Amino acid sequence: MMTNFINGRDFEFFRAIEFNSSEYNKTKNKILDYVANNDWEGKTTAQILDGALLEINEGKTADTPFYWTDAIPSNNTFQTTTYTITPITTYVFDTLYSYDFTTANYKGLLVYYTPKSTGIQTILVGDGHEYTVATDGPRITINNVEITLSIGDIITIHEYATTYGSYVPATPSMMGLYPIYRPQEFLDNTYVTPTNVIQGHDGSLTVAWETGDYRNAVLLEFEKRCYNNIKINTLERYNPPLQAVDVIPGQFRTTDYTLTEVNNILNVSFLAWVGANRVPYKDQTYITDNEFTWNYSQSENRLSGSPLLGFWRGIYFQLYDTDSPHTRPWEMVGLTEQPTWWQDTYGPAPYTSGNTVLWNDMAQGIVAYPTGNIIRKQYIRPELLQCIPTDSQGNLLPPFDSIVGSYDQNSFRKSWVAGDMAPTEDAWRRSSYYPFAIQRLLALTKPAQYFSIFADRDLWKYNIDFSQYLYNNRFRIDPKLIEIYGNGTAKNSYINFIVDYNRVTGLDSTTELKTKLSNIDVRLCYRMAAFSDQNYLKIFSEKSSPNSLNASLLLPDESYQLFLYKNPSFTEVQYSSVTVQRTNGGWSVAGYSVTKPYFNILQSTPAGKFSTTTVNGNTVRIAENFNNNVIQVP
Secondary structure (H helix, E strand, O other): OHHHHHOOOOOOHHHHHHHHHHHHHHHHHHHHHHHHOOOOOOOOHHHHHHHHHHHHOOOOOOOOOOOOOOOOOOOOOOEEEEEEOOOOOOOEEEOOOOOOOOOOOOOEEEEEEEOOOOOOOEEOOOOOOOEEEOOOOOEEEEOOOOOOOOOOOEEEEEEEOOOOOOOOOOOOOOOOOOOOOOOEEEEEOOOOOOEEEEEOOOOOEEEOOOOOOHHHHHHHHHHHHHHHOOOOOOOOOOOOOOOHHHOOOEOOEOOOOOHHHHHHHHHHHHHHHHHHHOOOOOOOOOOOOOHHHOOOOOOEEOOOOOEOOOOHHHHHHHHHOOOOOOOOHHHHHOOOOOOOOHHHHHOOOOOOOOOHHHHHHHHHOEEEEOOEEEEOHHHOOOOHHHOOOEOOOOOEOOHHHHOEOOOOHHHOOOOOOOOOOOHHHHHHHOOOOHHHHHHHHHHHHOHHHHHHHOOOOOOEEEEOOOOEEEEOOEOOOOHHHOOOOEOOEOOOOOHHHHHHHHHOOOOOHHHHHHHHHHOOOOOOOOOOOOOOOHHHOOOEEOOOOOOOOOOOEEOOHHHOOOOOOOOOOOOOOOEOOOEEEEEOOEEEEEOOEOOOOOOOOOEEEOOOOEEEEEEOOEEEEEEEOOOOEEEEOO
16 A cells, blocks of 8 residues: 555655645744734734634635644634633533544534633643543533632633634644644753743744743644644554654664664755755854763764764763753653653652662653553663763753763864754754654655554554554454545545645545555566566466466466556756856856755856856756756756
């Protein structure tokens, strides 16, 4: 089945990933730009977000890409129930309808809390955090640990009969292809200057604007709506069956791929982002007395003796799978959110080097659930106690103190390279582009798993009795039974990316893919890496039957088919028209590349000569004479 999406020209998965990634980030930016450029005095945050979405989506129709995504509940058509807290009010509130957040569908609800003391309405976070939606009836329960209701406070519930029509592209996290994170604003002290950031449902971190800027509240509202509307089996929304950790190796973890191979794949997405945003990624801001600004690529890892990555964040992700082990150590065992039992077990942050209970569990990969310990093998770190990343006060240590062995004092000032996870690359990894890049990585490195298990996240579920993932309680997926997203059908699948991408060209992939997958069968084939024709082929079978006496049997031309297959391009560079002018000294050539925005050559050499120049790391050869004016990019 994966061949249709990797090699098929009608359903190009990798282009679809790039398109959806770009469009999702554009949508967020359009919302924030619209909010920044308009007056919202007297409006609630929810009204501002809905107003922005209505404006940027004006003129779009049901044939427009992303109409059928179940991204967020949005629009002015919903039913409202309002409760004012009284002395006899409980923490349970009735809703008009029942809801299912374990499988894709087009129903949603939002819950808002307005304290009498402030009069400011804020959206609550669901999934058991600030409220829980009942599975056996129409009601919600407010979490009295996180929310304390007082007399006069107001609970407002908005219920949406349909959630399509928001035109917000779906993210991998929304569809169970990538872990989800609780949206929140917090102080990130891993910056040189501690900075407030807003964490999105997909783990993205956006630097917050100044206090009072509407964009802070609107972005948080947007992310919470996304989070609250995710409809994936509860046990798997935080831990999809295939994750980056299954491919990306670490200091204490080996996979089928080296870090160099992984970075070569990720760098395609990263460098495209660099070019599109025209930002430098090699520049180092070196501060002599700040070891978090040093380049450690010429230093030795004292545990293995091998060279370290350049930037401290890259080093710490290799060691600990997080750049905040002092404040978010649960990420060291693959948890995206702090469990409710965490502080009872390990205490509050920051976590000091003397917290032996914590570091011993992290070394063994233990998740200490109250019901019993679970060991996650990918996160076992046998030598962790030799490189604890914090001091006795709970401060984060720089790599120079935690992991560096031998070093050259003069080597810390050096330009970054892609893969160091330096500031610019870190900005990309903290953006909403990164989860899409991980989809590309997983599809290329684990294609059989990715294109089967992620084809339908609603029906692929882990079966405890068989200790494996089963499709609709079958042993393996049947392509003929897959429901395709779009035209009223809600589904959690990577196929959604392809359907929305093809809508740009007017292709209804909902119908086309259903037909394609329904006709998949197994056939014996032989692939040739060259052009041929049946006139030049003679195909023999060894025996026509088990009892046959002949050594081989010639197959007639009518018994087989020969297909000429045209492979889709892996990379395309689109150039504008190129201007070639004759000058007094020879010739000048100028052009512009859409995919490489910095391409702009103005090169002059004597007529009849060849010249070369470097553009974005590519050597460009210019052939210049009266009869042949070309640009060649190897």
